[in-house]
Amino acid sequence: MAFIALGINHKTASVDVRERVAFTPEQLVEALQQLCRITPSREAAILSTCNRSELYLEQDHPAADEVLAWLAGYHNLSLEELRACAYVHQDDDAVRHMMRVASGLDSMVLGEPQILGQMKSAYAVAREAGTVGPLLGRLFQATFSTAKTVRTDTAIGENPVSVAFAAVSLARQIFSDLHRSQALLIGAGETITLVARHLHEQGVKRIVVANRTLERASILAEEFGAHAVLLADMPQELVNSDIVISSTASQLPILGKGAVERALKQRRHKPIFMVDIAVPRDIEPEVGELDDVYLYTVDDLHEVVAENLKSRQGAAQAAEELVVAGVDDFMQRLRELAAVDVLRAYRQQAERLRDDELAKAQRMLQNGSAAEEVLAQLARGLTNKLLHAPSVQLKKLSADGRFDALAVAQELFALDEGPDKRSQ
Structure with a gap:
């Protein structure tokens, strides 16, 4: 048995590579089933966000190279x-990595809370796909429990900090007074919801939410007193927007250089601040070449994020210690499960020997043997049968000089006196 955590993230891969390795929600079930069918993975789950794509696996024997080959082939x-x-x-x-990820210790923004929900979604999808079994299932539950303890027992989640918060902080640096600004938010998912909340708290004059479905945009808009439109209405809204923040699951850019260029002309080249949080990107990179446009991707938010990290470093150390404790507890429970299998097999063997000796005793009684004689024979036979295999193995271990194993046997059978005492 081997647990494997394999992937790429914002520390190891550029946004270019990350968007090519990202899985869409529609791909996940089929990808998981293919992964278990083609590689030696008995259980699997996939976590795919804008900052990471990771595979969590349980295998008979480690086969990371085969999984990497599958991942490369799947994404061309x-x-x-x-x-x-x-x-x-x-x-x-691998266990430690999963617990660190779920606790926000491996995120771009230290301690950000969204990742735990994303990991829970990854687990739910894997269960739907039928690729999570008892071992990976136990690991996910232990991971969620440790992450919850980190949130409860440390200050790592205080003062809400996220990529969404970092984007709004950057906007605040560029526009001295957000009360006079209008924001266009593209998408209506969790990240955009956080962006809308932060902008609303900063007193942004007008917020417009553009989405593929008007119903989802309207739900979000109603929460923050915003205006909902369809993606098709973006060109008109772009003209009046000082801030544009986008985070959708689209596989292709939905905002191109031409549309932004036309909006700038109508704005008389009044600057637009844009943040593309999506992976793959929602805004064509060429938009950044335009004068009067300040375009940032998730990778550009590192400096803003660094400022926010300072208040969380102390809490991070305490969180790391909780993760270590979580790993130790899980691995101990896993080792106990291994003992359960051995104990079950040993009990079944003992019960077979018992049943054999009991059958002999019953035949003796039927043949008229005295009850005392039958009981004595039953006791002798059962004792001899139970001790036979351990006795043979102990003699062999002793002949081979395996005195360490003899010491374990002494402990296993809870014998009061060791060989040295008995020989005196």
């Missing part, structure tokens, strides 16, 4: 290109 990447930015964690390290 060269294996060399993927291997250059991928990481692989195994067993204890």
Whole structure:
């Protein structure tokens, strides 16, 4: 048995590579089933966000190279290109990595809370796909429990900080007074919801939410007193927007250089601040070449994020200690499960020997043997049968000089006196 955590993230791969390795929600079930069918993975889950794509696996024997080859083939990447930015964690390290990720310790913004919900979604999808079994299932539950403890027992989640918050902080640096600004938010998912909340708290004059479905945009808009439109209405809204923040699941850019160029002309080249949080990107990179446009991607938010990290470093150390405790507890429970299998097999063997001796005793009684004689024979036979295999193995271990194993046997059978005492 081996646990594997394999993937890429914002520390190891550029947004270019990350968007090519990202899985869409529609791909996940089929990808998981293919992964378990083609590679030696008995259980699997996939976490795919704007900052990371990770595979969590349970295998008979570690086969990370085969999984990397599958991942490269699935996304039409060269294996060399993927291997250059991928990481692989195994067993204890894989458990620790998952717990650190769920606790926000491996995020771009230290302690950000969204990742735990994303990991829970990854687990739910894997269950739907039928690729999570008892071992990976236990690991996910232990991971969620540790992350919850980190949130409850440390200050790592205080003062809400996220990529969404970082984007709004950057807007605040560029526009001295957000009360006079209008914002266009593209998408209506969790990240955009956070952006809308932060902008609303900063007193932005007008917020417009553009989405593929008007119903979802309207729900979000109603919460923050915003205006809902369809993506098709973006060109008109762009003209009046000082801030544009986009985060959708689209596989292709939905805002191109031409549309922004036309909006700038109508704005008389009044600047537009844009943040593209999506992976793959929603805004064509060429938009950044335009004068009067300040375009940032998630990778550009590092400096803003760094400022926010300072208040969380102390809490991070306490969180790391909780993760170590979580790993130790999980691995101990896992080792106990291994003992359960051995104990079950040993009990079944003992019960077979008991049943054999009991059958002999019953035949003796039927043949008229005295009850005392039958009971004595039953006791002798059962004792001899139960001790036979351990006795043979102990003699062999002793002949081979395996005194360490003899010491374990002494402990296993809870014997009061060791060999040295008995020989005196």
